[in-house]
Amino acid sequence: MEHSVQDTHEVILPGEPPLHAILGVPVDALGLVIFAHGSGSGRLSPRNGYVAQRLRDAKLATLLLDLLSPAEETDRRNVFDISLLASRLRRATDWASQFEETRLLKPAYFGSSTGAGAALRAAAGDERIVSVVSRGGRPDLAGRSALAAVKAPTLLIVGSLDEPVITLNRLAAGALGCVHEIAIVPGATHLFEETGTLDEVVELAGDWFRTHFRGVVP
Numbered sequence: 001m002e003h004s005v006q007d008t009h010e011v012i013l014p015g016e017p018p019l020h021a022i023l024g025v026p027v028d029a030l031g032l033v034i035f036a037h038g039s040g041s042g043r044l045s046p047r048n049g050y051v052a053q054r055l056r057d058a059k060l061a062t063l064l065l066d067l068l069s070p071a072e073e074t075d076r077r078n079v080f081d082i083s084l085l086a087s088r089l090r091r092a093t094d095w096a097s098q099f100e101e102t103r104l105l106k107p108a109y110f111g112s113s114t115g116a117g118a119a120l121r122a123a124a125g126d127e128r129i130v131s132v133v134s135r136g137g138r139p140d141l142a143g144r145s146a147l148a149a150v151k152a153p154t155l156l157i158v159g160s161l162d163e164p165v166i167t168l169n170r171l172a173a174g175a176l177g178c179v180h181e182i183a184i185v186p187g188a189t190h191l192f193e194e195t196g197t198l199d200e201v202v203e204l205a206g207d208w209f210r211t212h213f214r215g216v217v218p
Contacts, residue, residue: 007056008022014095017069017072019065022063023061023062023102024056024061026060031061031209032096032105033110034062034109035064036089038113038137043065049064058209061102082142088118097128106128106130106213107129109132120132120134120172125149130153130213135192135201148175151178153178154176156181157201159188159197183204185200
């Protein structure tokens with residue numbers, strides 16, 4: 001099924017550097033899902049756009065955010081600078097709490113690859129974050145002290161054929177100081193490119209986000 005993108009628009013988060021993002025807020029949105037992409041991916045990625053559209057279909061607002069400027073992306077050290085990426089996520093969360101379209105929506109994070117480590121580092125100690133989902137992520141990169149400080153319920157989604165990352169996710173789960181689950185998607189590799197596997201990710205993530213947004217006391 002093809003989805004319209006007319007319910008989204010570009011926004012620029014002020015600051016240095018300015019951060020570019022695509023915001024979509026459906027009517028009666030339950031909450032706001034802020035994306036933290038991994039290396040080589042960004043707000044214009046067709047796969048990220050598909051996942052975001054499916055979440056909007058499920059009444060979840062989405063913010064597809066580029067955590068680095070184009071100039072910063074040329075330095076590979078920035079791509080793996082979890083502290084830097086986490087600081088950008090916190091900046092986006094602060095911005096969303098003031099922006100007219102999103103200020104009444106509670107935030108959650110959806111991280112992939114290195115972005116999952118950044119999402120959990122950003123969520124550590126931040127009681128505003130309702131939940132976190134990692135897709136094929138490296139939650140271990142958040143660091144054990146940050147993982148222990150995360151209070152937001154966390155879902156770690158990994159492909160069954162992505163064995164090294166399964167091991168890293170299990171190690172990270174053991175350090176988490178919050179309600180958490182690991183979901184293994186059968187027949188999926190790291191990027192969930194196999195038929196139907198990305199849709200399985202969307203279903204798992206959507207259910208997790210909706211459950212925890214609905215559990216928030218207004």
